[in-house]
Structures are given as C-alpha cells and as structure tokens.
Amino acid sequence: TDRLPLNTAFVSASAGGTLQGDVVRWTPADIAVGSHTAVTFAVQVGPGLISGTLIVNADYVAMADNAPGLVNDPVTVTVHSLPILSIEKLRPAAVGPDEDLVYTLQYRNSGNAVAHNVRIVEAYDPNVTFVSATPAPDVGNDVWLIDSLAPGGTGTILVTVHVDPSAEFGTLIANTVTLDSDETEPVSAHVTTRVGTEVQLFMPVVLKDYQPPV
Numbered sequence: 100t101d102r103l104p105l106n107t108a109f110v111s112a113s114a115g116g117t118l119q120g121d122v123v124r125w126t127p128a129d130i131a132v133g134s135h136t137a138v139t140f141a142v143q144v145g146p147g148l149i150s151g152t153l154i155v156n157a158d159y160v161a162m163a164d165n166a167p168g169l170v171n172d173p174v175t176v177t178v179h180s181l182p183i184l185s186i187e188k189l190r191p192a193a194v195g196p197d198e199d200l201v202y203t204l205q206y207r208n209s210g211n212a213v214a215h216n217v218r219i220v221e222a223y224d225p226n227v228t229f230v231s232a233t234p235a236p237d238v239g240n241d242v243w244l245i246d247s248l249a250p251g252g253t254g255t256i257l258v259t260v261h262v263d264p265s266a267e268f269g270t271l272i273a274n275t276v277t278l279d280s281d282e283t284e285p286v287s288a289h290v291t292t293r294v295g296t297e298v299q300l301f302m303p304v305v306l307k308d309y310q311p312p313v
C-alpha cells in the first residue's frame with residue numbers, strides 16, 4: 100500500500116493498483132523466494148504550489164500473510180514552479196495604402212507559477228504610424244507593463260496603426276512583439292502584412308455538349 104502524498108491527486112497505477120480513499124493498494128500474485136516485483140503509481144501535483152515545496156511520500160509499506168510489513172524510508176521530491184509565457188499575433192493578410200491595420204495580441208501564462216513584472220513591447224514597421232491601442236500602452240506607444248500574470252492567465256491587446264499613403268503595392272509590413280518577465284526569457288511573435296489586395300482565384304466551369312431544355 101502507498102498513501103498519496105499531500106498536495107497531490109491520483110492519476111493511475113500499474114499492475115492493477117486501485118485507489119481506496121487516499122491509499123493505493125496492490126494485490127500481486129505470490130512472489131517466489133529470491134524474486135521481486137515492482138509497482139508504480141502516478142500523481143498530479145496540485146496547482147499554485149510555491150517553488151521549493153516538498154512532496155513527501157512517507158507512508159508506504161509491503162506486507163504478506165507470512166511476513167511482517169516492511170516500512171521504507173521517505174521519498175522526497177522538490178516542486179519547481181515556473182511560469183511559461185507565450186504570445187500570438189493576428190493580422191490581416193493584406194492592407195491598402197492609407198488604410199488602418201489592426202493587430203490582435205494574445206498572451207498567456209500556461210505555467211504553474213505567477214509571472215512578475217510582465218513586459219510587452221511592440222516594434223512597428225517604418226511604413227506605419229501608431230493610431231491607438233486597447234488597453235493603452237503604459238510607456239510611449241509601444242510598451243505595456245503588467246504587475247503579475249497568474250497561472251492560466253490570459254490577456255488581449257488591440258493595436259491599430261495606419262499605413263503610409265506612399266507605401267508601394269507588394270511591400271511587406273513587418274511587426275514583432277516581445278513578451279518577457281522577471282522569471283522567463285523573452286519570447287516573440289513576428290508577422291508580415293502585404294500592401295495591396297488579397298488575390299482570389301476562381302476556376303470557371305465549362306459545360307460541354309450542353310443541350311438546352313426543349
């Protein structure tokens with residue numbers, strides 16, 4: 100038997116192990132002299148644990164009808180909690196000269212720890228000028244500051260820029276956004292939008308030997 104450690108949830112067990120209350124139990128076949136058997140079980144660590152928390156598996160024992168229970172030494176695992184930041188940028192494939200171009204920035208913390216002093220920085224193409232953003236930037240027209248982003252936390256920023264009237268058709272307008280925090284390395288998303296119009300191709304349908312109704 101093995102009692103689940105604190106701050107964990109049962110996931111699965113090998114060799115027919117079952118969870119009864121908070122204890123995993125196995126009933127293996129007879130074990131011959133000089134032989135051994137091994138069983139395993141998996142748990143999921145609870146969310147939001149502080150990095151450095153100890154997961155202690157101390158209450159496990161093997162016993163048989165003709166043998167006393169054998170108590171083993173505790174097994175300890177240290178929790179390492181880290182935020183995992185990602186950012187995605189959506190934009191239209193094409194835009195005309197002297198038109199507005201809207202970027203949608205979507206960011207997320209998919210890790211298991213809070214990210215602190217989150218910073219989002221836009222890098223605009225020289226062929227555009229900043230118009231507005233929702234929410235508004237915290238520094239200039241290209242920097243957003245977030246005190247903290249909890250595990251599972253998300254956010255969206257809408258940025259509107261205006262394309263220079265003199266931008267030539269076929270020009271690629273580039274844009275890069277970078278996201279980082281005290282605990283993470285910077286991650287970036289890079290997109291381009293072509294100056295012009297989207298080209299859509301249509302294949303004509305030709306009916307051969309068509310006979311009109313009489």
